[in-house]
Amino acid sequence: MAQKITIEPVTRVEGHGKVTIQLDDNLNVAQTRLHIVEFRGFERFVQGRPYWEAPVLVQRLCGICPVSHHLAAAKALDVIVGAGTGHGLTATGEKMRRLMHYGQMFQSHALHFFHLSSPDFLLGYDADPEIRNVVGVALNFPELATQGVMMRKYGQEVIHHTAGKKIHGTGAIPGGINKNLTTEERDILLKGDDPLNADKMIEWAEGGLQFFKDFYLKNQEFVDSFAYFPSNHLSLVREDGALDLYHGVLRAVDADGKKVLDDVDYQEYHKLIEEEVRNWSYMKFPYLKHLGKDDGWYRVGPLARLNTADFIPTPIAQREFEAFKAHTNGKPNNYCLHTHWARLIELLHSAEVIKELLLDTDLQKDDLVVTGNKTNEGVGLIEAPRGTLFHHYQINEDDQITMANLIVSTTNNNEPMNRSVNFVAKNMMTGQATITEPMKNAVEVAIRAYDPCLSCATHALGKMPLDIRLIGANGEELDHYRS
Amino acid sequence: MRILIYGYGNPGRQDDGIGARFTELIDQWSAKENMPHITTDCNYQLNIEDASVIADYDMVIFVDASVVEDIENFRMDTVKPDDASIEFTMHAVSVAYIVDLCNKIYNKTPKTYVLHIKAESFDFIEELTPVAKQNMLAAAEFLKRFLENIHETQKPRGRQ
Numbered sequence: 001m002a003q004k005i006t007i008e009p010v011t012r013v014e015g016h017g018k019v020t021i022q023l024d025d026n027l028n029v030a031q032t033r034l035h036i037v038e039f040r041g042f043e044r045f046v047q048g049r050p051y052w053e054a055p056v057l058v059q060r061l062c063g064i065c066p067v068s069h070h071l072a073a074a075k076a077l078d079v080i081v082g083a084g085t086g087h088g089l090t091a092t093g094e095k096m097r098r099l100m101h102y103g104q105m106f107q108s109h110a111l112h113f114f115h116l117s118s119p120d121f122l123l124g125y126d127a128d129p130e131i132r133n134v135v136g137v138a139l140n141f142p143e144l145a146t147q148g149v150m151m152r153k154y155g156q157e158v159i160h161h162t163a164g165k166k167i168h169g170t171g172a173i174p175g176g177i178n179k180n181l182t183t184e185e186r187d188i189l190l191k192g193d194d195p196l197n198a199d200k201m202i203e204w205a206e207g208g209l210q211f212f213k214d215f216y217l218k219n220q221e222f223v224d225s226f227a228y229f230p231s232n233h234l235s236l237v238r239e240d241g242a243l244d245l246y247h248g249v250l251r252a253v254d255a256d257g258k259k260v261l262d263d264v265d266y267q268e269y270h271k272l273i274e275e276e277v278r279n280w281s282y283m284k285f286p287y288l289k290h291l292g293k294d295d296g297w298y299r300v301g302p303l304a305r306l307n308t309a310d311f312i313p314t315p316i317a318q319r320e321f322e323a324f325k326a327h328t329n330g331k332p333n334n335y336c337l338h339t340h341w342a343r344l345i346e347l348l349h350s351a352e353v354i355k356e357l358l359l360d361t362d363l364q365k366d367d368l369v370v371t372g373n374k375t376n377e378g379v380g381l382i383e384a385p386r387g388t389l390f391h392h393y394q395i396n397e398d399d400q401i402t403m404a405n406l407i408v409s410t411t412n413n414n415e416p417m418n419r420s421v422n423f424v425a426k427n428m429m430t431g432q433a434t435i436t437e438p439m440k441n442a443v444e445v446a447i448r449a450y451d452p453c454l455s456c457a458t459h460a461l462g463k464m465p466l467d468i469r470l471i472g473a474n475g476e477e478l479d480h481y482r483s
Numbered sequence: 484m485r486i487l488i489y490g491y492g493n494p495g496r497q498d499d500g501i502g503a504r505f506t507e508l509i510d511q512w513s514a515k516e517n518m519p520h521i522t523t524d525c526n527y528q529l530n531i532e533d534a535s536v537i538a539d540y541d542m543v544i545f546v547d548a549s550v551v552e553d554i555e556n557f558r559m560d561t562v563k564p565d566d567a568s569i570e571f572t573m574h575a576v577s578v579a580y581i582v583d584l585c586n587k588i589y590n591k592t593p594k595t596y597v598l599h600i601k602a603e604s605f606d607f608i609e610e611l612t613p614v615a616k617q618n619m620l621a622a623a624e625f626l627k628r629f630l631e632n633i634h635e636t637q638k639p640r641g642r643q
Contacts, residue, residue, distance in 0.1 A: 042607070045607045057495070059495065060493060060495025060496060060607055060609075064528075066527065111530065111531065114531075134531060135580070135583055135584055135587060138584055138587035138588050139587055142587065142588060145584070145588055146588050148531060149531050149532050149534055149535050149584070150532075150535065152530060152531055152532040153532035153535055166525070166526055167493075167494060167525060167526060167527055168495065
C-alpha cells in the first residue's frame with residue numbers, strides 16, 4: 001500500500017506551507033507537492049475602490065513586503081494617469097521611489113541572510129533546531145547577529161524617510177511621490193552615527209558576502225549538489241541589460257543562456273505569461289505561453305536576476321558579479337543554493353545604490369508629480385526581494401478599479417519550489433518510511449532558498465475557481481469539473 | 484524609568500489594527516498628562532531590529548490583537564526571554580524572541596509585558612469592530628492606571 005508523508009508547517013516561511021510526498025509500494029518517491037493552505041482575497045477586495053487608493057490599499061496584503069506592493073501599484077497607476085511607464089516621472093519622483101525600493105531590498109535581503117540563512121551556514125544544516133536560529137547565532141557569533149539587526153534597522157529607516165510612515169506608507173502616488181528627502185533626512189542616512197550610515201552598510205554587506213564565499217569554499221560539494229536543476233530565468237533588466245530592481249524590460253533566458261523573452265515591454269505581460277491552476281494547490285503556476293507549461297516555467301528572484309542581467313551598474317557588486325558568473329563560465333547558474341550567493345551580491349548592490357542616491361541632489365528638488373492623458377488600464381512590474389511582482393489594474397469612467405490582477409514573486413517560483421522539494425525528496429527519502437530531522441531540514445532548506453512569502457501568494461476571496469480534468473490513459477478527457 | 488508602549492499588527496486588517504490604534508490613545512494621554520518618560524511606537528509586526536529598540540528602555544509593553552479563547556476582553560502577561568519559542572517564521576517573530584535576542588546581543592532585559600486585547604475579525608477593513616473597540620478602551624483605562632501607579636512610585640519623595 002502506498003504511503004503518504006506529510007510535513008507541516010514549513011517553519012520560517014511566512015504563511016503556511018504543506019509538503020506532501022507520495023511513496024509507492026517500494027518506498028520510492030512517486031510524487032511530491034508543496035501545498036499552499038492559506039489564501040487571502042485581495043484582488044476582489046480592491047474592486048470598486050478609487051484607483052488612487054491602490055498604492056496604500058495593497059499594503060494591507062501583508063506586512064512583509066508592503067513597499068514592493070506600494071511601488072508596483074503606483075507604477076501601474078502611473079500608466080493610468082498618463083505619466084508613462086517607469087521613466088515618465090520627474091527625476092526626483094523616480095529617484096525617491098528607487099531609494100525607497102532599494103531600502104526595502106536591503107532590509108529584506110539582510111533579514112533573509114542574517115536571520116534565516118546564516119543559522120544554517122554557521123551552525124550546520126543538520127544542527128539541532130533548538131539552536132539553529134538567529135538566537136543561536138547571537139550566542140555563538142554575537143557580532144554577526146548585531147550586524148543583522150542593525151542592517152534591518154537601517155533599511156527600515158530608509159523606508160521610513162521615503163515612504164513617510166512605517167505603516168501604510170504614502171510616499172508613492174500615481175504620477176510621482178508626495179515628498180522629497182530633506183537634507184536632514186539625507187544626512188541621517190548618509191552619515192548617521194556609527195553603525196547606521198551608508199558606508200558601514202556597504203562594509204557589512206561585503207562582510208556578509210565574504211562569509212558566504214568562505215562557507216562555500218569549505219562546503220562546495222554539498223552546496224553544488226543540493227537541488228540542482230536547469231530552468232528558465234525571468235526578470236526585469238534595464239534597457240542596456242544592467243541589473244535594475246525598480247524598472248526595465250522583461251527578459252527571460254533558458255538554462256543555457258539563450259533569450260526566450262527578448263527585452264519586451266511588460267504592459268503586454270498577459271500575452272506572454274499564462275497562469276495554470278492545479279487542483280491540489282491554491283497557488284497558480286505561471287509559465288511563458290509560447291513555450292507551454294511543460295517547458296515555459298521559470299525562476300524569479302536573486303538567482304534569476306543575476307542570470308538575466310548582463311552586468312551590475314555599481315562597482316563593488318559588479319566585481320562580485322564577475323566572480324559569480326565565472327563560476328559557471330558565463331552560463332546561467334542553476335544551483336538552488338547559489339540563490340544565497342546571488343542575494344548577498346544584491347544586498348551589496350543595494351547598499352551601493354542607496355549611497356549613490358543619497359549623494360544625488362535631485363532628491364532635494366520639489367518637482368514631484370507629473371500628469372498626462374488618462375487611460376483605463378495600467379501594468380506595473382517591479383523586482384521585489386523574492387522576484388518579479390506584477391500589478392495590473394483596469395478602471396471605469398468613475399475612476400473605480402474594475403479589475404485587478406496580481407502575480408506575486410512566490411507564485412512565479414511555485415514550480416521551481418516544487419521541483420526543489422521533489423529533488424530533495426528523491427535524494428533523501430527514497431527507501432525511507434519515516435521522516436528524520438535531516439530530511440525535514442533538507443526540505444525546508446530547499447524551500448527557504450526562495451525566501452517564499454506564502455501569505456500574499458494566494459489571494460483568492462471565498463471559493464477558489466478550480467478547474468479539474470480527469471484525463472484517461474490515452475489523453476482523453478473523462479470528466480471535467482469547474483467550480 | 485523609560486517606558487515603551489509598542490503596538491503591532493496591520494491596521495488594514497480590521498481588529499489586527501488594535502495595537503496601532505491603542506498606541507495613538509496612549510500617546511495622546513501621556514502628552515496630556517505630561518509623562519515624557521513614556522514613548523509609543525507601532526509596526527506591522529515584530530522583527531529582529533526591535534531587539535535594538537527595546538534595549539533603550541527599562542520597561543516595554545507590547546500591545547497586540549488576540550484571539551485566545553480564555554481572554555474575555557484583555558489580559559496583560561509578563562514575558563521572559565526563556566519563553567522564546569523556536570517556532571518562528573522568517574518574517575515575524577514573537578515578543579519573547581525579541582526579548583531573548585536583546586538579552587543575547589545587548590545584555591539587557593527590560594521588564595516586558597504583552598497586553599493582549601481580544602479581537603473578533605480580521606477582514607480587509609481599516610476600522611475596528613465595535614467589540615474590539617470596546618475591549619481596547621477598557622484595556623487603555625487599565626494601562627493608564629498601571630502607568631500612573633508606576634509614575635507615582637517613581638516621583639522623588641519630599642519631606643513631610
